[in-house]
Amino acid sequence: MGRPVSIRVTAAAVAGVLALAGCSSSATPQGGGGRAGTLVVATAVEPDTLNPILNYGVDGASLIFDGLVSRDARNELVPALAREVPTVSADGKKVTARLRDGALFHDGSPVTAQDVVFTYRAVLDPKIDSTLRSDLDMLASVDAPDATTVVFTLKYAYAPFLQRLALGIVPAKALAGQDINKAEFNRRPVGSGPYRVTSWTPGDRLVLAANETYWGGKPANAGVVVAFVADDNVRAQRARAGEFDAAELAPKLAAGFDGLAGYRVHQVSTADYRGVMLPMGNPVTGDPAVRRALNVAVDRAAMVAGVLGGAGEPAFGPVPPSSAFAEPSIVGKAGADVAAAAGLLDAAGWRPGPDGIRAKNGRQAAFALMYPAGDSLRKELALAVTADAKKVGIRITPEGLTWDAITPRMGRDALAMGYGTPYDPDFITYKLFNSAFAAQGFFNPGSYRSAVADKALNDGRDNADPATRTAAYATFQKQIAADVPWIFLTYLRHTYVVRDTVTGVTPRVEPHEHDVANSLWWNIHTWTRKS
Amino acid sequence: MTATTPDGDARPATPDAPASPPRARRRSRRLAGAGAVVRRRLLVAVPVLAATSLGMFALGAASPIDPAQQYAGAAAFTTSEENLAQIRANWGVDDPLPVQYARWVGNLLRGDLGWSTSRHEPVTSVLAARAGWTLLLVGAALALVLLASLLLGTLAAYRRGGWFDRALRAGAYAVQSMPVFWLGLAAIALFALTLGWLPAGGLTDVTATGTDPVDVARHLILPVGVLAVSQAPWFVLFIRDAVADSLRDDHVLAARARGLPGRTVLFGHALRTALLPFLTLVGTHLPELVGGALLVETVFSLPGLGAVTVQAALGADFPLLAATTLVTTVVVLAANLATDLAYAAADPRVRLDD
Numbered sequence: 109m110g111r112p113v114s115i116r117v118t119a120a121a122v123a124g125v126l127a128l129a130g131c132s133s134s135a136t137p138q139g140g141g142g143r144a145g146t147l148v149v150a151t152a153v154e155p156d157t158l159n160p161i162l163n164y165g166v167d168g169a170s171l172i173f174d175g176l177v178s179r180d181a182r183n184e185l186v187p188a189l190a191r192e193v194p195t196v197s198a199d200g201k202k203v204t205a206r207l208r209d210g211a212l213f214h215d216g217s218p219v220t221a222q223d224v225v226f227t228y229r230a231v232l233d234p235k236i237d238s239t240l241r242s243d244l245d246m247l248a249s250v251d252a253p254d255a256t257t258v259v260f261t262l263k264y265a266y267a268p269f270l271q272r273l274a275l276g277i278v279p280a281k282a283l284a285g286q287d288i289n290k291a292e293f294n295r296r297p298v299g300s301g302p303y304r305v306t307s308w309t310p311g312d313r314l315v316l317a318a319n320e321t322y323w324g325g326k327p328a329n330a331g332v333v334v335a336f337v338a339d340d341n342v343r344a345q346r347a348r349a350g351e352f353d354a355a356e357l358a359p360k361l362a363a364g365f366d367g368l369a370g371y372r373v374h375q376v377s378t379a380d381y382r383g384v385m386l387p388m389g390n391p392v393t394g395d396p397a398v399r400r401a402l403n404v405a406v407d408r409a410a411m412v413a414g415v416l417g418g419a420g421e422p423a424f425g426p427v428p429p430s431s432a433f434a435e436p437s438i439v440g441k442a443g444a445d446v447a448a449a450a451g452l453l454d455a456a457g458w459r460p461g462p463d464g465i466r467a468k469n470g471r472q473a474a475f476a477l478m479y480p481a482g483d484s485l486r487k488e489l490a491l492a493v494t495a496d497a498k499k500v501g502i503r504i505t506p507e508g509l510t511w512d513a514i515t516p517r518m519g520r521d522a523l524a525m526g527y528g529t530p531y532d533p534d535f536i537t538y539k540l541f542n543s544a545f546a547a548q549g550f551f552n553p554g555s556y557r558s559a560v561a562d563k564a565l566n567d568g569r570d571n572a573d574p575a576t577r578t579a580a581y582a583t584f585q586k587q588i589a590a591d592v593p594w595i596f597l598t599y600l601r602h603t604y605v606v607r608d609t610v611t612g613v614t615p616r617v618e619p620h621e622h623d624v625a626n627s628l629w630w631n632i633h634t635w636t637r638k639s
Numbered sequence: 640m641t642a643t644t645p646d647g648d649a650r651p652a653t654p655d656a657p658a659s660p661p662r663a664r665r666r667s668r669r670l671a672g673a674g675a676v677v678r679r680r681l682l683v684a685v686p687v688l689a690a691t692s693l694g695m696f697a698l699g700a701a702s703p704i705d706p707a708q709q710y711a712g713a714a715a716f717t718t719s720e721e722n723l724a725q726i727r728a729n730w731g732v733d734d735p736l737p738v739q740y741a742r743w744v745g746n747l748l749r750g751d752l753g754w755s756t757s758r759h760e761p762v763t764s765v766l767a768a769r770a771g772w773t774l775l776l777v778g779a780a781l782a783l784v785l786l787a788s789l790l791l792g793t794l795a796a797y798r799r800g801g802w803f804d805r806a807l808r809a810g811a812y813a814v815q816s817m818p819v820f821w822l823g824l825a826a827i828a829l830f831a832l833t834l835g836w837l838p839a840g841g842l843t844d845v846t847a848t849g850t851d852p853v854d855v856a857r858h859l860i861l862p863v864g865v866l867a868v869s870q871a872p873w874f875v876l877f878i879r880d881a882v883a884d885s886l887r888d889d890h891v892l893a894a895r896a897r898g899l900p901g902r903t904v905l906f907g908h909a910l911r912t913a914l915l916p917f918l919t920l921v922g923t924h925l926p927e928l929v930g931g932a933l934l935v936e937t938v939f940s941l942p943g944l945g946a947v948t949v950q951a952a953l954g955a956d957f958p959l960l961a962a963t964t965l966v967t968t969v970v971v972l973a974a975n976l977a978t979d980l981a982y983a984a985a986d987p988r989v990r991l992d993d
Contacts, residue, residue: 148845156710157759163714234725239711239718241725289729294759310758310768311942312842335845337940341824342840346940349831349839512703527716539717549723550716621713 145330147610147635150343150355153623154336157294158305158314160276161230165625166240167531171316171332171632173276173299176205176224176258181616181631183430183530185270188324189219189277189300193270200265200572205273207256211323213279214304221252226280228260230288237289243535244272267572268532276301302327302633311336314624318633327633328612334624347605353637354606354613354629356622359419362603372608375419375601376615376628379428379530382489383596384477387554389519392475395468397456398502399592404452405500406493407444411598415488419603423596425585426528426536430617433533433578435585449500458501466501474503478517479524481508486524489597518553525594529619533581534569541565541588556593560584604628609638673980680976684969691968692961693740699957700736706756707732709954730756743958753958757950762962765947770966772842773943777932779859780866784874784928785921787867792878793910797901799883807879811872819869819931823938826865837861840940862939866931870924877920881913888912915982922978926971 158164160173168178168188176190187193187208194205211219228250231238246266251259262269282298283291295308302324303316314334318327335352337343344361346352357365365371386393386402393399408422422442427434458466458473466473477493479486487508494504504522514523529535542565543558545551564584568577588594602618606628612635615628629635707723707730708715715723727733731742746753752762795804814822831839838844838861843854885891886909894908933945944963951959 146846156712156757162759163711235729237710237726237729239714239722239726242717242719242722245719289759290754290761306848309842309942311946312940313845315848333845335841335940337840338946339937339940342827342938342940345824345827345832346839346841349827349835351839351841351845510704511708512705515708527713535717549720551719 145637146333147329147331147353147629147632147637148333148335148351149627149629149632150335150337150347150352151623151627152336152338152340152343152356153621154310154338155624158297158308159288159291159294160278161227161236161238161240161288162294163238163240164276166243166275167529167619167621167626168274168276169630170276170299170301170625171303171629172297172301172305173278174211174219174301175274175276176207177270177273179274179531179616181614183617185274188274189224190273194260194273196270196572200267200570201262203260203262203269203273205258205260207258208323209256211300212321213282213300214298214319215279215282216321217279217281219277219279219300220255221258222255223280224258224277225250225252226284227275227277230278230283231275235289240275265570265572267569267577268534271531271535303332306331322633324633328636329633332629332632352605352607353610354604356602356604356627359417359601359603362419362605363417365605370608372606374604374606374613374615374628376604376618377421377428377430378600378602378618378620379430379528379536380526380600380602380618380620381423381426381428381528381596382486382524382526382598382600383423383594384490384493385518385523385525385554385594386592387519387522388557388593389555390475390521391471392473392502393522393554395456395458396591397452397458398473399595401449401452401458401500402493402497402502403592403595404440404445405449405502406496406595406597408597409442410444411489411492412442415485415492416598416600419601420598421601423599425589425596426540426594427533427581427585428528428530428599428617430530431533433581435582438585438589444496444499446499453500453502460501464498464501465503472503473501474505476505476507476517476521477524478507478509478514478521480511480514483524483526485600486526490524493595493597515549518550519547519555523553527620528599530617531619533584534565537581537584538565538569541584541593554593556588556591558587558591561587561591602628607637611636611638673983676979677976680972684972687972688965688968691964692743695957695961695964696736696740696743699955699960700739702955704953704955706730706955710756730754732756743961752962755947755951755956755959757954757956757959758947762958765959766944766962766966769942769944769947772941773929773932773936773945776859776862776866776935776941776943777928779863780870780932781921781925781928783863783867784871788871788874788878789910792875793882793905795875795879796882796886796909797905804879807875811875814868815872817869819865819934820938822869823862823865823935826861827938830861840938842941858939862935862941865938866928866935869931869935870928873924874917874920878910878913878917881916882909885909885912918978918981922974925974926967929967929970 155164158172160166160170164170165173168175174188176188177185177193178188180186185193189207189211190205191208194203196203207219207221213219230236231240231244232247246262246264246269248261248263253259276299279298282293297305302319302322304319306315306317308314313336317331318329320326337346340358340361343355344357347355347357362373365373386399388394412418412420412422424438424440453466458468461467477490479490490506494506497504539545539551541556541561542552543562546555546557547553561584564580564587567580568584571577602622606613613628614631616630619626707726710726711718711723731739743753755762755765758765791807795807798804827839830837838858842858843850847854891904891908894904933948936943936945947959948963
């Protein structure tokens with residue numbers, strides 16, 4: 109290891125001397141350089157690892173890997189390494205996948221059932237530092253009866269299990285017998301996806317080259333470079349300098365590209381919500397009247413326009429409007445309804461005091477609202493909620509804290525939340541609103557308890573029948589709309605700036621997490637650029 | 640400081656003495672104690688480094704941050720307590736502090752700096768991949784600062800109160816009041832966006848296939864320039880004042896009186912006297928330069944140690960933090976030693992005591 113590094117440092121030292129000599133005459137125009145047909149995209153968040161077992165691109169669209177299934181432009185499951193969408197047994201406890209022929213890893217070896225088994229068994233192994241294990245707690249075992257068949261055996265019937273099969277498959281040969289937590293594979297992986305990894309310079313960029321033997325067809329471009337630029341302003345400036353074909357930008361920075369020749373701004377709908385968790389353990393937020401009043405007192409339209417710069421939509425529940433399971437009847441007014449909120453509080457006995465703050469039985473309607481201090485978006489939303497609450501006589505004290513200060517207080521103080529995936533309502537509701545998970549870390553931190561919601565959540569995952577599931581989630585959504593354990597504020601839109609010479613861009617509803625995987629460039633292997 | 644200035648040792652320079660042999664002898668005598676000083680400093684460095692690393696681990700034990708939760712990131716919302724506990728057990732981060740520290744020191748003695756939980760790779764490979772870029776940035780900027788401040792400061796001192804002096808001082812005060820971050824963004828706006836002369840960031844062109852030295856050099860002009868400009872005011876103002884003072888010293892006045900040319904007097908006599916305290920300033924300013932480099936790396940998206948250090952601190956990644964702290968401590972100790980040795984070499988009155 110020492111030799112290449114020292115050579116590189118020497119080369120770099122020479123470079124530094126050249127820089128000092130002021131060889132600015134060697135400057136060449138930006139953009140258009142490098143190999144023809146290589147697309148450059150820029151994002152803020154860099155993955156820690158490129159190994160799906162350790163949480164890289166677990167929901168698919170990871171560019172480097174394929175799952176048994178993947179998702180199309182409408183987030184519907186389509187077969188990938190599996191020949192067809194895997195079948196589920198009548199009792200829901202056995203899932204069988206048959207692999208397609210001719211899928212190869214980047215090293216030329218075929219994808220076999222053993223590779224699938226290896227991948228899922230590694231996730232379940234407690235010695236491996238995978239947080240994905242929590243999402244697969246229904247999986248009892250995975251076996252390969254022959255080279256092209258994989259059988260998953262579940263501990264209990266779990267309706268959305270197929271959604272968990274988008275996890276990228278790794279070649280067993282490349283990892284067997286190694287410590288997967290520390291394997292070199294995590295930096296230089298071998299997958300079966302449309303691109304293979306040429307190099308990864310952490311903190312700088314990931315260089316991917318087209319996989320010419322991709323089972324899904326040769327990618328339409330020669331390769332992709334993903335530039336990692338953590339700072340929003342710096343990324344915007346480099347996009348302006350013409351370095352990127354596509355870049356994710358904060359809405360207000362992206363607005364600067366509106367009407368700029370050569371660029372298009374894409375606002376992509378998401379399941380990425382922001383809301384306020386109201387703990388039952390607090391005497392003020394524990395009162396349903398206060399929660400319902402706050403729910404109608406907040407001005408969601410103003411938050412979308414002011415805080416998000418228009419890049420969002422009002423939220424009324426955890427299931428995003430794009431989901432087939434979204435219940436339309438829970439949608440309320442986007443604006444604030446101060447009169448309705450005041451009516452609810454009056455009826456419950458919360459009377460305005462001399463300082464304008466309401467009180468009941470000598471207790472003031474006041475509580476703290478925590479937000480992670482580094483998150484400016486949640487801070488602005490917390491301040492907006494604070495201002496709206498003041499208009500109806502509730503005093504909120506916003507507190508910006510670090511997560512280690514927030515976590516022990518979640519049972520008593522309100523918290524600005526943000527998460528969401530569009531794939532299945534179970535993922536975003538079961539552990540968050542189920543009384544069985546009350547006060548278990550981030551799962552149901554406010555200890556919301558409702559027998560109706562619990563039953564609906566269980567029905568939603570136990571039954572495979574779509575109509576039964578839809579009915580269960582309708583019941584659940586109506587119940588939490590009535591109980592208001594959280595105030596849902598907005599769904600974000602992720603904004604991207606794309607060069608208008610790029611064709612093939614197909615936005616689809618995005619989850620909270622989007623970096624190399626699952627961003628606007630989920631189908632970049634079909635993108636081309638006119639030169 | 641072990642360098643002392645015993646008054647009895649101060650001898651007047653003899654201008655008429657034959658040039659080379661005695662001078663060489665004198666210089667070698669001046670550095671006679673260097674070996675002993677280096678040895679003694681190395682002995683002192685061991686407890687300093689031990690105390691620094693132990694301090695890092697004590698902070699880690701006192702920190703309420705859960706490294707497993709940081710590791711999970713957004714997945715923390717869907718990860719069970721049991722799952723996080725398994726990860727912590729794999730890392731051994733719940734072990735008592737003495738156990739963790741003993742394990743770390745044991746590995747260190749075998750040349751293993753440990754595993755970075757925030758970067759998911761060995762600490763040695765994090766340092767190998769990134770420290771070189773930070774050192775290059777700091778080294779190039781330091782060289783530029785030294786050259787520019789010596790030249791500009793001396794020129795300003797020569798015509799003290801003149802337009803150049805006044806402009807330079809005003810500029811220095813203005814730059815001193817600008818945050819590095821802002822300077823960087825302004826430089827990008829001017830040189831990359833408006834003029835289009837230089838790239839706005841990154842180590843190479845985003846589509847480059849390797850790290851070509853010319854490409855890297857072009858990408859480092861702005862970061863090195865910004866870092867140098869942001870650190871220059873201290874040095875420029877210091878040199879200007881020191882040279883202005885020494886221009887009134889007896890030996891400078893004497894040189895002038897002997898009719899030596901102005902340039903010789905300025906650079907050969909006045910600047911040379913002013914250089915001595917300047918060496919100390921460079922030594923003490925090095926940590927600030929490193930701090931500035933970390934910010935510049937962020938602005939210009941350079942893969943140096945800056946971003947990983949912040950990430951390590953936020954993620955309670957103590958193996959990586961301890962390593963970066965040790966590296967910084969070593970650099971500062973080495974800089975102090977080099978300053979003292981340089982002092983002894985440059986000033987005949989200073990003797991390394993042994």
